[in-house]
Amino acid sequence: MKLNWFKYASPVTFYPLAGKLIPWFALAAAGLTLAGLYLSFFVAPTDFQQGESYRIIFIHVPAAWMSMFIYVVMAAWAAAGLIFNTRLSSMMASALAPTGALFTFIALWTGALWGKPTWGAWWVWDARLTSELILLFLYIGFMALHAAIDDPRRADRASAVLALVGVVNVPIIYFSVKWWNTLHQGASVSMTMAPKMAATMLLGMLIMALACWMYSIAAALARVRCIILEREQQAEWVANLSREST
Amino acid sequence: MIWNSLGDFIAMGGYGFYVWGSYLVTAGLIVAEILLLRARRHAVEKSRQAQALLSE
Numbered sequence: 001m002k003l004n005w006f007k008y009a010s011p012v013t014f015y016p017l018a019g020k021l022i023p024w025f026a027l028a029a030a031g032l033t034l035a036g037l038y039l040s041f042f043v044a045p046t047d048f049q050q051g052e053s054y055r056i057i058f059i060h061v062p063a064a065w066m067s068m069f070i071y072v073v074m075a076a077w078a079a080a081g082l083i084f085n086t087r088l089s090s091m092m093a094s095a096l097a098p099t100g101a102l103f104t105f106i107a108l109w110t111g112a113l114w115g116k117p118t119w120g121a122w123w124v125w126d127a128r129l130t131s132e133l134i135l136l137f138l139y140i141g142f143m144a145l146h147a148a149i150d151d152p153r154r155a156d157r158a159s160a161v162l163a164l165v166g167v168v169n170v171p172i173i174y175f176s177v178k179w180w181n182t183l184h185q186g187a188s189v190s191m192t193m194a195p196k197m198a199a200t201m202l203l204g205m206l207i208m209a210l211a212c213w214m215y216s217i218a219a220a221l222a223r224v225r226c227i228i229l230e231r232e233q234q235a236e237w238v239a240n241l242s243r244e245s246t
Numbered sequence: 247m248i249w250n251s252l253g254d255f256i257a258m259g260g261y262g263f264y265v266w267g268s269y270l271v272t273a274g275l276i277v278a279e280i281l282l283l284r285a286r287r288h289a290v291e292k293s294r295q296a297q298a299l300l301s302e
């Protein structure tokens with residue numbers, strides 16, 4: 001049997017599918033968060049240099065990863081919307097933006113609270129921090145531009161261009177600690193080198209990152225379902241939905 | 247066991263403000279997002295019900 005992926009490129013078929021998937025992603029997010037928090041606070045040892053303040057890493061790094069990853073996914077959906085003119089793709093991009101902005105803010109916030117005890121400053125204008133702040137502005141700009149244009153399809157196209165231009169910032173964030181002399185430390189985990197931390201610390205961080213993934217998927221699917229209903233209210237299939245419980 | 251008492255756990259070796267400030271604000275923001283999503287959902291449902299009444 002051939003699976004037709006394009007079947008789910010239409011809001012009509014994607015809407016119920018998303019509804020079925022949300023509880024599973026939410027459940028996975030909750031379970032992984034509990035496991036991750038247990039590892040973060042009760043298994044991972046105290047850091048010999050930073051004491052207990054390093055425990056911020058278990059949200060800071062996953063949030064920072066998500067902030068960049070969600071942006072790339074959002075821009076990819078926006079690009080698909082531009083190229084194939086599929087309205088669901090653009091809706092997915094819009095659904096991801098607030099969650100991406102949330103994780104960007106969390107990364108900046110926890111970074112400030114970690115920077116104060118370790119560097120002695122809440123904020124410094126180094127390349128890593130500044131480029132991450134620009135990422136937050138890109139998310140806000142994407143949402144604001146979309147909201148400012150009344151015709152949703154025009155708004156999709158305009159904000160897609162903004163999202164695509166902004167992608168250039170993601171490698172800048174990622175490589176900033178290599179390209180410039182930053183106060184921010186280099187990557188703790190990279191593809192090419194062995195991680196520079198204890199195994200239980202790494203495991204806790206990876207599980208928290210996985211929890212953030214599951215949460216982001218659940219939140220984006222829940223939001224895209226709202227967007228579909230808002231935008232397709234005039235469509236017959238949406239009108240028929242009200243007969244059943246949604 | 248890393249912690250000897252609850253007080254020890256809350257103090258976080260003197261970094262309690264920074265550690266809990268990170269975790270509680272993150273938790274609060276995620277709960278806020280979930281509530282906002284729920285509110286948006288309810289708003290859409292309401293407007294759909296109103297439209298269904300109009301079309302009848």
